[in-house]
Amino acid sequence: NAGVTQTPKFQVLKTGQSMTLQCAQDMNHEYMSWYRQDPGMGLRLIHYSVGAGITDQGEVPNGYNVSRSTTEDFPLRLLSAAPSQTSVYFCASSRLAGGRPYEQYFGPGTRLTVT
Amino acid sequence: AQKVTQAQTEISVVEKEDVTLDCVYETRDTTYYLFWYKQPPSGELVFLIRRNSFDEQNEISGRYSWNFQKSTSSFNFTITASQVVDSAVYFCALSETGGGNKLTFGTGTQLKVEL
Numbered sequence: 593n594a595g596v597t598q599t600p601k602f603q604v605l606k607t608g609q610s611m612t613l614q615c616a617q618d619m620n621h622e623y624m625s626w627y628r629q630d631p632g633m634g635l636r637l638i639h640y641s642v643g644a645g646i647t648d649q650g651e652v653p654n655g656y657n658v659s660r661s662t663t664e665d666f667p668l669r670l671l672s673a674a675p676s677q678t679s680v681y682f683c684a685s686s687r688l689a690g691g692r693p694y695e696q697y698f699g700p701g702t703r704l705t706v707t
Numbered sequence: 708a709q710k711v712t713q714a715q716t717e718i719s720v721v722e723k724e725d726v727t728l729d730c731v732y733e734t735r736d737t738t739y740y741l742f743w744y745k746q747p748p749s750g751e752l753v754f755l756i757r758r759n760s761f762d763e764q765n766e767i768s769g770r771y772s773w774n775f776q777k778s779t780s781s782f783n784f785t786i787t788a789s790q791v792v793d794s795a796v797y798f799c800a801l802s803e804t805g806g807g808n809k810l811t812f813g814t815g816t817q818l819k820v821e822l
Contacts, residue, residue: 623808634711634798634812635752642807650809682752686808692759693740693808698752 594618598683598699605673605706613668613702615683622688624666625696628652628679635682641666642688673706680704709734711801713813720789720820728784728816730799736760740802741775741782742810747795755797758782789820 599614617624625640627650637650641660655677657669666685670677680703684696710733720726732741743755756766758775766773770787786793796817800810 625808625810627810627812632814634814635800635810636812637809640807640809648807680750684752688808691804693802693804693810695742695754695757696808696810697754698744700751 596683596685596697596699598681598702600702601700602703603705605670605704607673607675607706609673611670611673613670613681613683613704615666615668615699616664617666617683617685617697618664619685619687619697620663621685621697622663623696624660624683624685625650626656626658626666626668627682627684628677629682629701630679638668638681670704675706678704678706709736709739709801709803709811711799711811711813713797713799713816715816716814717817717819720818722790722820722822723788725785725787726789726818726820728786728797728799728818730782730784730813732780732782732799732801734801734803736803738804740804742800742802743773743782743784744798744800745795746798746815752798755784786818789818791820791822794818794820 596617626638627635639658641647683699686694686696712731745753774783796815799813
């Protein structure tokens with residue numbers, strides 16, 4: 593099993609550009625999520641999904657879109673990049689059973705710089 | 708709203724010392740889950756432990772142990788006989804039931820273990 597994979601590993605964007613961060617998991621997990629990690633702030637939830645076709649906002653959703661057309665994939669789209677979106681982005685997945693949260697498995701991260 | 712506080716920003720110890728990382732949480736739910744993750748210098752996030760609010764038994768796994776006390780809303784993590792390989796950022800996180808698996812992270816504690 594590859595676990596959770598993310599592409600690209602590094603990306604530099606200019607202000608106003610758009611791009612999609614890819615995330616895939618091969619563990620048949622229902623739950624997938626995106627976090628951003630900024631110095632001194634821990635990880636903050638951007639968007640999450642509890643299954644194909646179902647997404648919802650987390651703590652810091654502005655400027656990001658997501659979709660979940662399959663169980664495996666959960667791409668994160670930056671609509672118009674801003675310097676404030678410079679961060680490390682992590683995708684994660686976990687199983688859900690009876691509403692109980694299980695441990696999340698994280699991808700290796702994408703380091704994004706917006707100039 | 709839920710909150711996780713890791714008041715220790717950085718801890719430095721000498722190898723073989725014991726070290727305790729503090730985690731204090733706030734939640735209005737009676738059922739919740741607590742997690743610890745490790746982020747070594749390579750950047751990936753590694754799951755260490757998951758504990759639900761009904762299980763206050765302490766847990767030991769090798770050199771790692773966790774002390775969960777509902778009375779003080781704390782879930783502290785102790786490394787016994789620390790090693791250089793324990794150097795990492797450690798995150799405590801909280802998830803309430805009924806909200807999918809949304810994690811609220813603390814800001815992390817940077818542990819440096821020196822020879």
